[in-house]
Amino acid sequence: MVEIERKIDKMVEAVVASHLFRRFKDVFFWKDSTEIDCIVNLKDRLLGFEVKWGEKPEAKKISVGKLKEVYTLCKDKLDLEKNIVPISLFLSLL
Numbered sequence: 001m002v003e004i005e006r007k008i009d010k011m012v013e014a015v016v017a018s019h020l021f022r023r024f025k026d027v028f029f030w031k032d033s034t035e036i037d038c039i040v041n042l043k044d045r046l047l048g049f050e051v052k053w054g055e056k057p058e059a060k061k062i063s064v065g066k067l068k069e070v071y072t073l074c075k076d077k078l079d080l081e082k083n084i085v086p087i088s089l090f091l092s093l094l
Helices: 002-024 087-093
Strands: 027-031 035-041 046-052 067-074 084-086
Touching: 002 027, 002 035, 002 046, 002 087, 035 067, 067 087, 084 087
Parallel strands: 046 067, 067 084
Antiparallel strands: 027 035, 035 046
């Protein structure tokens, strides 16, 4: 069951990344001691997106260079103060 959840998590990450790429084109990821699933390069800033398909998503406070905002995209939780948004809502707004 854990293996299936891990595969679903990776598939959902790929769906989010492909939708972001279609909309913004300049999309990449970050991985060193910190990982960020998708980063969108806008003209004046960077926006990060972490995809969490588990039951209890936790928002990350990450600041790397020009990246100051990271949104956590999850299965169904909405908490705008912590930048947590359901994936379905996020994708529908692209």
